[in-house]
Amino acid sequence: MSNVLSVEKIFHAYGTQPLLDEAELRIDYGERVCLLGRNGEGKSTLMRIIAGELTPDGGVVRLAEGCNLAMLPQTLPSNSPDTVLETVAAAFPETGRLLLRFAELSQQGAAVDMDELERVQAGIEANDGWMLQQRIDRILLQFGLDPDHRVAELSGGWQRRVLLARALASDPDLLLLDEPTNHLDVPAIRWLEDTLSGFRGALLFISHDRAFIRKMATRIVDLDRGKMTSWPGDYDRFLELKEKALEDEERERALFDKRLAAEETWIRQGIKARRTRNMGRVRALKAMRDQHRERRNRTGTASFSVEAAGQSGKLVVEAKKASFGYPGSGPIIRDLDLLILRGDKVGLVGENGTGKTTLLKLLLGQLEPTSGELRLGTQRQVAYFDQLRDELDLEKTALDNLAEGREFIDIQGQRKHVLGYLGEFLFSPQRARSPVKVFSGGERARLLIAKLFSQPANILVLDEPTNDLDVDTLELLESQLVEFPGTVVVISHDRDFLDNVVTSTLFLDGSGRVQDTVGGFSDWRRQGGTFPAERSGSSATSAGSTSPANAEPAPSVAVQSRPDVKASSNGKKLSYKLKRELELLPSEIANLEAELEAVQQQIGDPAFYGGEPEKVSATLARLTELEAALEKKIARWMELEEMAES
Structure with a gap:
């Protein structure tokens, strides 16, 4: 496997105590690495350094040439005024802005500023924006997200889904996730597990959800007292090896302390001993003292207990x-x-x-x-x-x-x-x-x-x-x-x-x-x-289109390329009417795609905007209608496919 990320001798400190002390990490394409460590050890700090949000005091982070990195932050955008579409489109700052502006202008009809519309379209075409628009639409559909919802009005679980959609829309080679299961209920966590299992790039995530770690991690990296250690295998194997390593460390330190005490006794012997002492041994003692002084003890284990009151009634x-x-x-x-x-x-x-x-x-x-x-x-x-x-x-x-x-x-x-x-x-x-x-x-x-x-x-x-x-x-x-x-x-x-x-x-x-x-x-x-979503087989689209601010998403399909549109062989589980609808949908979708492509080619003609304003506005309106109709047909096709397979 080729290397996607190299963290080399990263040093970073707040005050006198280093959080990261020449920490090193390497991740290959396709790996799913869980970063573990106690609270306050510097896991989120390391994530921010890798993402380029924070400059370390020393060391270097190297990404593979052309590597596209995306990060799902731990903090949710509670006060964001943006819609879901605006948030996801922010994955492509310049092109996303142009796509949003094009959508606004397309709604203005005859009152549209044709010069601005032409400039916006030229910018979109120069940045391959139509392909990015299709990717955004597909992500929103597969994640069950209503593009017009205000992010601040969504629940924590839906906000996390929006941020993950933005991260995956950019098709990253390396995806960073900081506590991705916070604010999610169990169906949403299972949806997240299925989604990330289909992700083809490298994944580095922080989590304390043990079931999630067991499901996702192919390797554990432990951040302990500024140093990072890679542990191959699954989470349970890591727990065994980590416990043994701590026991070995405790024994080695006990032996070291015993030798140090013996040397301290020797150096304090009488005058006769001082006259004949070995200066090499004195220098070795000084080195042992320095080593002991620089030792970083592991933070103790919390030892709290519950303050119990008198018994309640039975x-x-x-x-x-x-x-x-x-x-x-x-x-x-x-x-x-x-x-x-x-x-x-x-x-x-x-x-x-x-x-x-x-x-x-x-x-x-x-x-x-x-x-x-x-x-x-x-x-x-x-x-x-x-x-x-x-x-x-x-x-x-x-x-x-x-x-x-x-x-x-x-x-x-x-x-x-x-x-x-x-x-x-x-x-x-x-x-x-x-x-x-x-x-x-x-x-x-x-x-x-x-x-x-x-x-x-x-x-x-x-x-x-x-x-x-x-x-x-x-x-x-x-x-x-x-x-x-x-x-x-x-x-x-x-x-x-x-x-x-x-x-x-x-x-x-x-x-x-x-x-x-x-x-x-x-x-x-x-x-x-079972959860209701599992029993009903509800689609991501239906969940997203009707979700209130305090609801959580139902399990959905994993992120993937646009599915090949074909009739299901399992249609026998549907009623005759629904089976017939499923059989007809592929051709209807194909017809819509063909018409949409023709309209896009028409709009792409440099002479298009020189035509009559009424025809230009009508064509742009037709483009909007076709995109909405295609999205609706694909959503219905996915819904019927899931019903047929359930």
Whole structure:
């Protein structure tokens, strides 16, 4: 395989501690490499350096000649005024601007400025813009995106899909993804896995979603104390090798420290020994001292525990035929029968927008059912993770956010210094006194958990607690939740997390029904659990054209070249009418493509814009009609193909 990326001796530091210390990395075409490391190790910094957004203090990044690089950032465009089409077209800054302007001018009819229209078209043709337009249209169609939607009005999952569409529209040789599964529900994560599996270029991604890593990674690269180590094989093999490497390192350091102590004893011997000492040995001791001084110890493991309150009553919540709906809407929760007892660990699963948060509020007593019965237990002390997300003041330090002026806090009956407590969450005294606005996403998540667990509670309610947590902290959180004597209710799209923590799974299918299954996510799957999109075989187009801002995308086809249009051999599963429609669509699409090509050739004639303005406007309008009709026909063909294959 040929090399697409070489990172050579990259050095980068903030303050006195280097994040990247002569880090090196090489990636070949076709590889899917997962970059792992604890929060704050510099993974996102390395991504920005590779993407050219940040200049390192030393070293060099080399891309293969002609390599096209695209990056999916971790931060979503929450305040972007652009439409989906404008965002995706930004993959080609100059040509995209011309294509958007051409579309605007084409809508002006007889009032169009013909000179400007001619200049715009000439610019598009000079940059092969019509081919890029077709690529953008195909990506939008396959991703199920409405080109006229405002990006800021979309949910996090749809925004991430828009950004991925922009990245893939440029047909990159190297694609960088920073926490791509954040804000996605399980069907959207599976869609992402299928999409990226069809990507032919090289992939470098950061993720702490273990199921996603197992599915995608062909190699693991670990960033630890500024150094990067490549581990061949899958994620589970990496865990085995990494643990052995850390054990070997600990033994080697112990032997080194023992030799150093012996040499320090020797150098401090009496006068007679000093007269006869070997100067080479003295120089060797100095070198050992320097080596010990420059040693970078691995950040300790978080050691937090949950502050448990007194026991709640045995009954936590009981629902009998309980339903809830907001005024003017249908029921969000319908005929709920549920019993949660003290010590239960309950996971809520469902596509975004299916009512998980509403169900949480019912279970917490924040909402009253509109019909049926809901009974809450006694002596409940609830700590709600989602509420804490809004309580972090980014201008204040971690210390002030947690202690609010106090020097000590009470944890499990013990009085602890706030700095000591934050140290259990891997915050050094210096970091604890830093403003939260400079923290990474993982550090903010750890601070939120520290704040949550400082509150006495016998019921923990966690809404997406795993976002941005590194694997070590995530695994410790899992163990603490399992050992917690109280009740846990958690919303999560992290499949491994659910399997490791919960004892029962509540699935919301979007119709208001809640299915109760014993066990975790995999148990729900084994017992026949499926998402609505999987049962209906809904297409990406239908999902994109009707998606509200708070909905998530359904699984769709992987990114690929435009499919060969042909009738399906599986049409026997369709009704006669739909089968006949599917058989006729290929010829209809071919006719539209032929007419569209003829119109494009007509417009491409330099003499076209010298004709009568009415004819020019009519031809441009016909071009718009043909493009819309072709897109609609292809969408219908894909929908029927999926129905035939389901």
